[in-house]
Amino acid sequence: MAFDxxxxxxxxxxxxxxxxxxxxxxxxxxxLVSGTVEFIDNLSLPGMLHCAILRSPHPHARITRIDASAALALPGVEAVLTGEDVARWCDPCFTAPEGWGNYCLAVGKVRFVGEPVVAVAASSRYVAEDALELIQVDYALLDAVANPDEAMAPGAPVVFEERRTNVIQSRTYTWGEVDRVFAAADRIVSRQFRWNRVGANPTETFGCICQWDLADNSLICRGAYQTPRFMAIGRAASLRLPANKVKVVSHAQGGGFGGKGGPRGTDIAALLSRKSGGRPVKYIEDRMEYLLAGGGQSWDRYYDAALAVKADGTVTGFKVRLVDDQGAGAEGYGTISAAKPLAAFTGNYRIEAAFYDLTLVATNRAPTYPYRGYGPPPHNLVLESLMDVAARELALDPAELRRRNYIRPEQFPYTVPSGNEYDSGNYAAVLDRVLELADYRALRETQAQARAEGRLVGIGVVSTVEPGVFDWNAYATVGVPGVGVPEGVKVAVDVFGNVTVAVGFNLQGQGQFTVAAQVVADYLGVDMNSVKVTTASTDVALPHFGQGGSRLGVAVTGAILGACDKLRQTFCRVVAHVMHTDPEQIELFNGRLRMKQAPEHGMSIAEVAGLMLSRSDLLPPGVEPCPEATFVWVSPNRNQPDDQGRCRSYLTAAAATHVVQVEIDRDTGQVKILGYYIVDDCGTRLNPASVEGQLQGGVAQGVGAALYEEYVYDAQCQPLVSTFVDYLVPTIHEVPMTVKDHLVTPSPVAPLGAKGCGEGAIHTTPAALLCAINDALAPLGLECRETPASPQRLWKLLHDQA
Amino acid sequence: MSTRQTIRLTVNGKPYEREVEARLTLADFIRHELHLGGTHVGCEHGICGACTILIDGSSARACLTLAVQADGANITTVEGLRNRETGQLHPIQQAFVEAHGLQCGFCTPGFMMTTLELLGENPDPSDDEIKEALGGNLCRCTGYQSILDSVRLAARRLQSASAA
Known part of the structure; x- marks a missing residue:
């Protein structure tokens, strides 16, 4: 049976x-506004214990002795977990590439500050933390490698001894005739950039409750899991359990942005449950733990990049050398975020050849994890900054240089040199609209006036493509094989005509439950209020992934449409049988199954479902009494990559141009955002308010990354950030209230023409702000090429010159 | 290690008497002893504002307050906003829903409690006054624009309700 x-x-x-x-x-x-949603810390189970974790104060050290006897003797303490237990019962977390992972808790040595060393389960979190103070750990300190230069130096200490090197992966990608276009260029612009570590920092940290059933040797993990099945498979591997004996129950999450899942915390809580006779064990990561060693550090990058440019402004080639400090291992899939830019390496432009030299290095910083955008925010900052340098050198307006190089509307579908195919777009129209919205000419005039007064005012005009609907094939060259990311749903109509949609993921903030209800209500012609969306645990859920890669809104839409089409076909057979006609004579329209030739004759969805459930005598042969359907959607037409990583990876290509005007305060180095304008095109906007929320939220995170946020480490690899006083998440005062408009170029290949839209703004905002800052600094002959362009960094730049 | 003390306090109009450890935070007391889970804990340093509640009408960080400090206090949490019998949302809650002032919703109770205090003191705040009031609450999802819209909408609703 084919489905439409x-x-x-x-x-x-x-x-x-x-x-x-x-x-x-x-x-x-x-x-959510009533405060009644069951975030994981709101759940308590009978007999539940509470976990606290003693963490390493050293970046690199051998553990010579652990004495936890006093902790175990403390009233209320039920179990203590050390590396000995873990080495006996576990395998290291699986990683990409394989073999660069830690155990959930240090075995033999510690590799970063904050690595778990001992864990305690006790009657309350307070008692568990008391117990930590009674534990004695002796360390023999090892030299740490604090950055990639140190890590790659001859004779450097090795983070993973069995690997004999700190280089996790080093390879190049060559797309097109790179040497030729660079040799033929009229001008080559090149720069180095440093993107310092930032990360997700959802308001809710990770938390879980794990219970090991010793009789059945099975495990239930309830918690803040954004990719439940992926997490279940990982736990089965690290805890040596059959995959069907690990059940993950995903609870609503207080934000995610990439790293929500806590494999280490889950394994530790699970093992403590096992050690305490199967009692449920709750672990709630606190903010200091999150900032030191949670799933929230990303993109620690050193770039050296160049553009080949013709005299008329045509950009013909783009070369990028990236050294990426992964921290202590590849447990968080930080590695593969370096490959994400392959999906849109050359941005919005007709750049014909490109080169990517990628080196992923292990150091004694905390391991890196995914963060919203998953790699392109720094990559786009490099590309767009070089576009601005080229524009300055050619004395062209930066908007004009971009316009000359855009992929044209008639060129779609367009295959970029790095292999992905963009589905559709109209970049010049987006630019025109945002220049009009911002009154770009007036912005340039006010800038000229400000400059005449000696003020540092600059404008950024930045365009990006947002690859939407991720696929595993994008990451094959960095160690994740596979094509296709399934997302499954079940749509069930009850005897009263109410509809239940069961999905494999839970709430995280993007509003996919609402999208699911919108789609099913419009397809089946019911009211949104009669649709209930619920989360299936992994033991019964269909194959799914959950949030990630600007994908879920599109994927769940596709899955629901598939399930609804299955239902429609079954309903047509039932109604045809009752009406003594052929199924081809019946159609679904506005919630009724009706005769095409006599539309006044028909049945409602509720009537058909009721009939199916209560009158088996009226069912046609071969139709089950089940007004339910499942469907597992996967991106159509994906393929295996070649040896240069080229494939049709991300299904959709949304686009945006941001215009921002900033002023730098010479006395403080503070950047003030004077105006921020966005025009985006993500195809059909399923719930426009949710799209705008994704944009504005991405802007806020982009502002943080570009201007304030940084995981600072000292020269000995000690983290200097441990609270929100040190790690500066933007408040309402720092985030601009943006002026937005949009165009709609529907995707010709995605369900309902909708494109992934969760990451576009964070792909764009850091580049837009840095371009604006460098435009402001241009008259002084200065450039900032390091993020965050914090007040301290800009003040130093301005004053070192003076 | 623990010193226990008896406290009496009113939460959302309901009196409670409990014996608690002196070191128990008010956030943990509200969440895990009274089972009012809407007061969320985001940082435990008093920075993020997710745990904001009203103590005797003034906003306070439940994570930085000890339960024993609340002896004799009159506390309002997010659970006190909605109409107890009908379940009808408070105008502030309704405004956050309609103006899409939340995404994940974890920080939202703190924002709404801060808003409740603000609009009680200043029924018609300017945008700058709203920003000043909300400057101590972190939201990682929305970028604050829809929160600003929500507070404006709530102010309009409450004003027209009190005028009627």
Whole structure:
């Protein structure tokens, strides 16, 4: 049986969608504003113990002795877990590439400050933390490698001894005739850039409750999991359990942005449960633990990059050398975020050849994890900064240089040199609209006036492509094999015509439950209020991934459309049988199964479901009494990459141009954002308010990354950031209230024409701000090429010159 | 190690008497002893504001307050906003829903409690006054624009309700 996934909203079985494309209130919100959503720390189980973790104060040291006897003797303490238990019961977390991982808790030596060393389960968190103070650990200090230069120096201490090197991976990608275009260029612009570590920092840290059933040798993990099945498979591997004996129950999460899942915390809580006779053990990571060693450090990068440019401004080649400080291992898949830029390496431009030299290095910093955008935010900052340098050297307006190089609307589908295929877009139209929205000419005039007064005012005009709907094939060359990321749902109609959608993921903030309800309500012609969206635990859920890679809104839409089409086909057979006609004579329209030739004759969805469940005598042969359907969606037409990583990876290509005007205070180095304008095009906007929320939230995180946030380490590899006083998440005072507009170029290949839209703004904002800062500094002959462009960094730049 | 003390306090209009450890934070007391889980804990340093509640009408960080310090206090948490019988949302809650002032919703109770205090003192705040009031609450999802819209909407709703 073939299933039809419409790529246009016009093809839905309704005369006019009532919910899709409309700003609807989210079905998630009444419970969230009431404070009644079950975030994991709101759940308690009978007999539950509480876990606290003693962590390494050293970046690199051998553990010579652990004495936890006094802790174990403390009233209320039920179990203590050390590296000995872990070495006996576990394998290291699996990683990409394989073999660069730690155990959940240090075995033999510690590799970063904050690495778990001993864990305690006790009657309360307070008692568990008391117990930590009674534990004695002796260390023999080892020299640490604090950065990639040190890590790659001859004779450097090795973070993973069995690997004999600190280089996790080193390879090059060559796409097109790079040497030729660089030799033929009229001008080569090159710069080095340093992007310091930033990270997700959701307001809720990771938390879980794990219970090991000793009789069944099975494990239940409840917690803040953004990719439940992926987490279940990982736990089965590290805890040496059959995968069908690990059940992961995903709870609503207080934000994610990439690293939500806590493999270490889960394994530790699971083993403490095992050690305490199977009692449930809760572990709630605190903010200091998160900042030191949680899943929230990303992108620690050193870039050396060049553009080949013709005299007329045509950009023909782009070379990037990246050295990426992964920290102590590849446990968090930080490695593969260095490969994400392959999906849009050359941005919005017709650059014909490109080269990427990638070196991933292990150091004694904390391991890196995914963060929203997953690599392109620094990459785009490099590309767009070089575009601005080229524009300055050619005395061209930066907007004009970009326009001359854009992929043109008639060129789609367009295959970029790094292999991905962009589905659709109209970049010049986006630029035109944002220049109009910002009144770009007036911005340049006010800038000229400000400069005449000696003020440092600058403008950034930055364009990016957001690869949407990730696929595993994008990451094959860095150690993750596979094509296709399944997302499954079940759509069930009950005897009263209410609809339940079961998905494999839980709330995280993006509003996918609402999107699911919108799609099913429009397809089946029911009210959104009669749709319930619920999360299936991994033991019964269909194959799924969950949030990640600007994918889930599109993927869940596709899955629901597939399931609804299956239901439609079954309903048509049932109704045809009752009406003594052929299924081909029946159609679904506006919530009724009706005769095409006599539309006044038909049955409602509720009537058909009721009939199926209560009148088996009326069912046609071969139809089960089950008004339910499952569907597992996967991106169409994906393929295996070649040896240079080229493949059709991300399904959709959204685009945006941001215009920002900033002023730098000469006395403080503070950057003030004077105006911020966005025009984006992510195809069909399923719930426009949610799209705008994704944009504005991405801007806020981009502001943080570009201006304030940094995981600072000292020369001995000691982290200097441990609270929100040190790690500066932007407040309402720092984030601009942006002026937005949009265009709609629907995807011709994605469900309902919607493109992934969760990461575009963080892909763009850091580059836009740095370009604006460097535009402001240009009259002084200065450039800032390090993020965050913090007040301290800019003040130093300005004053070192004086 | 522990010193226990008896405290009496009112939370969302309901009186409680409990014996608690002196070191128990008010956030943990509210969340795990009274089982009012809407007061979320985001940082435990008093920075993020997710745990903001009202103590005798003034906003306070539940994570930096000890339960014993709240002896005799009148406390309002997010659970005190909604109408107890009908379940109808408070105008501030309704405004956050309609203006899409939340995404993950974890910081939202803190923002709404701060808003409750603000609009009690200043029914018609300017944007700068709203920002000043909310400057101590971190949101990682929304970028604050829809939160600003939500507070404006709540102010309008509450004003027209009190005028009616």
């Amino acid at each position: 996934i419409p790529t246009r909203t016009e093809d839905l079985p309704t005369d006019a969608p009532r919910f899709i494309g409309k700003t609807v209130n989210r079905i998630e919100d009444p419970a």
